Every structure is written in C-alpha cells, then in structure tokens.
Amino acid sequence: QVQLQxxxxxxxxxxxxxxxxxxxxxxxxSQYYWSWIRHPPGKGLEWIGHISYSGRTNYNPSxxxxxxxxxxxSKKQFSLRLSxxxxxxxxxxxxxxxYCSGGSCHLDAFDIWxxxxxxxxxx
Amino acid sequence: QSALTQPASVSGSPGQSITISCTGTSSDVGxxxxxxxxxxxxxxxxxxxxxxxxxxxxxxSNRFSGSKSGNTASLTISGLQAExxxxxxxxxxxxxxxxxxxxxxxxxxx
Numbered sequence: 001q002v003q004l005q006x007x008x009x010x011x012x013x014x015x016x017x018x019x020x021x022x023x024x025x026x027x028x029x030s031q032y033y034w035s036w037i038r039h040p041p042g043k044g045l046e047w048i049g050h051i052s053y054s055g056r057t058n059y060n061p062s063x064x065x066x067x068x069x070x071x072x073x074s075k076k077q078f079s080l081r082l083s084x085x086x087x088x089x090x091x092x093x094x095x096x097x098x099y100c101s102g103g104s105c106h107l108d109a110f111d112i113w114x115x116x117x118x119x120x121x122x123x
Numbered sequence: 124q125s126a127l128t129q130p131a132s133v134s135g136s137p138g139q140s141i142t143i144s145c146t147g148t149s150s151d152v153g154x155x156x157x158x159x160x161x162x163x164x165x166x167x168x169x170x171x172x173x174x175x176x177x178x179x180x181x182x183x184s185n186r187f188s189g190s191k192s193g194n195t196a197s198l199t200i201s202g203l204q205a206e207x208x209x210x211x212x213x214x215x216x217x218x219x220x221x222x223x224x225x226x227x228x229x230x231x232x233x
C-alpha cells in the first residue's frame with residue numbers, strides 16, 4: 001500500500017525558506033507525478049506544483065518565482081522549497097500522488113495524500 | 124490562474140439530493156474534461172471522489188456523480204447521509220501542466 005509522509009519544521013520565520021520533504025513508501029517515484037498542495041486556515045486548497053516521473057517540474061504561476069520542487073528517486077522522496085515566506089504562507093502542506101493508469105496520468109486526480117503537516121510563519 | 128468558484132455552503136436533509144457547482148473559465152473547466160472532486164473531513168487529508176468529470180475511483184459510493192456544462196462542473200450527492208457532511212473541493216486542469224482548485228463548499232446534513 002502506497003503511503004506518503006511529510007516532514008519538516010513546523011515554524012518558519014518571515015523572509016526565510018520553508019523546506020519540506022515527502023517520503024514515499026510502497027511504490028517507486030519514477031512513475032507518476034508528485035505534487036505539493038497547501039490548505040491555509042479558513043481558505044481553500046491551493047496547488048503549489050509537481051514533479052513528474054521524468055523530473056520535469058511545473059508550478060502554480062502565482063508561486064512560481066518562490067518555489068522549487070526536487071526529487072530523489074534513490075531515497076524515494078521529493079521536496080519543496082518555498083522562499084521569502086510571509087504569514088500568508090501559513091498552511092497545512094500536503095504531498096500527493098497524481099493518479100496514473102494505462103500509461104496515462106490524470107492531472108486533475110490526486111489519489112494518494114500524505115496526512116499533512118502544519119507550517120506556521122511567524123517570528 | 125484564479126481559483127474556481129464554489130458556493131460557500133449547501134445543505135440538505137437525509138435522503139435528499141444536493142448539487143454543488145464549480146465555475147471556472149474557458150481556460151480551465153471549459154477547455155478540458157479534467158475536473159475532479161474531493162471530500163475533506165476536519166483535520167483529514169482530502170479524498171478523491173470524482174475525476175475526469177464523471178469517473179469514480181474504486182470504492183467510492185455511486186451516490187456521488189459528476190457532470191459538466193460549459194465552464195461549470197457539478198457534483199451531485201444523492202440519498203444524502205449524515206456521513207456526507209464534509210467540505211468538498213473541485214479541481215480542474217488549467218493547461219500547461221497546472222491545476223487549480225475551488226474555494227470549497229461546506230455541506231451540512233440537516
């Protein structure tokens with residue numbers, strides 16, 4: 001059974017860089033797309049970006065200048081870096097897998113999610 | 124890329140049917156049959172219940188169904204049950220390998 005687990009600091013200071021890692025168990029990350037999604041308190045979900053099985057990345061245009069997603073297939077993990085954070089970046093951060101079948105990936109469909117990790121931006 | 128528009132809340136009585144709308148633009152919902160719906164309970168991760176507008180993942184109740192017309196997608200829950208009380212989010216492919224979510228709808232079962 002595939003499981004995802006986020007890890008990283010729960011508190012980040014304003015203007016610093018938020019760094020999170022998602023460890024994948026039960027599957028290889030050399031297939032599928034792997035995303036970061038966040039949920040600010042009292043607001044809706046926001047897609048941050050993803051890394052594909054080939055290492056290609058795509059980002060939310062509103063966050064693109066501050067986001068880097070990278071992957072390590074040998075460690076079966078992928079990571080998020082979000083620079084110059086402000087209080088507006090306070091959220092529960094999820095990693096998630098895009099559903100793929102029959103050689104086709106359904107980019108609207110996140111079928112496996114981590115439990116989420118709360119990150120607060122505060123001095 | 125703006126968030127998709129959903130009603131903030133909907134409600135219904137047990138056994139009834141409800142529909143949640145999700146309005147986008149011709150750049151996302153209107154251009155692709157790649158709209159998904161997620162159910163989220165408090166302090167839990169979202170769960171995929173509909174993808175590609177109408178498809179249900181294995182194990183999801185057939186009381187959940189999806190549709191789309193123009194720039195608006197809809198989720199219908201029939202035979203409403205107390206356990207359906209949750210937040211629901213739509214999500215659409217928006218081109219260039221990007222995705223956009225809706226603002227979420229809180230469903231209350233009366």
